[in-house]
Amino acid sequence: MTDRPTVLVVEDDRDLADLYAAWLDGDHAVRTANSAEEALERFDDEVDVVLLDRRLPESSGDDVLAELRGIGSDVQIAMVSAVDPDFDIIEMGFDAYLVKPVARDDLTDLVSRLLARRLYTVEVREYFSLAAKRAALEAQKDADQLADNEEYQRLLADIEALEGELDEELGNLDDEDVAAVFRSLREHGDE
Incomplete structure (x- = not known):
């Protein structure tokens, strides 16, 4: 058992998996898997973050x-893939989406943000997951495509509803609690 957070890198390109592992190794315990089967074998309760490629041999990410x-795992999962996100991602249960190629700083910053999110309430984590889907789609689709897609419009409505719930929760906190929330966000450098 280690006191460092554990990251599982699931990537069929062994060289790329090794590169990601090398980038993360100093601050994290890193496991790699090169197939879906291997990923499920290497996953356990000690894994804090999964970096998951969408294209894997035999079965997909x-x-x-x-x-x-x-x-029932609530592990933080980031899709790290050369597959451009499409509207199908709205129904997927990931927490972040990065399109390859990925820079070292982007990957290490993402892992840090995902680790910080483990401390947040379920509602806040859900908000970040929905916001990641919105950002991924907005980076790939033009305004007309977004406006014409019903799933995307439902995503926006879900985000707005969740923002309302979170605003109400913040309204129920006293000044000391609110200050602690913002201090935590600032310390963890989250988006």
Whole structure:
């Protein structure tokens, strides 16, 4: 057992998996897997963050994601893939989405943000997940495509509803609690 957070890198390109592992190794315990089967074998309760490629041999990263969520795991999962996000991501249970190629700073910053989010309430983590989907789609689709897509419009409505709930929760906190929330956000450098 280690006191460093554990990151599972799931990437079929062994050289790329090794590169990501090298980038993260100093501050994290890193495991790598090169297939969906291997990912599920190497996943356990000690894993804090999963970096998951969508294209894997035999089974997709989407299937691994569904299986991890299906067993009730609330581990932080980032899709790190060359697959440009499309509207299908709205229904997926990931927490962040990065399109390859990925720079070292982007990857290490992402892992830091995901680790910080573990401390947040379920509602705040859900908000960040929805916001990540909105950002990924807005980076890939033009305004007309977004405006014409019903799923995207529901995503925006879900984000707005969740923002309302979070605003109400913040309204129920006293000044000391609010200051602690913002201090925590600033310390963790979250978005």
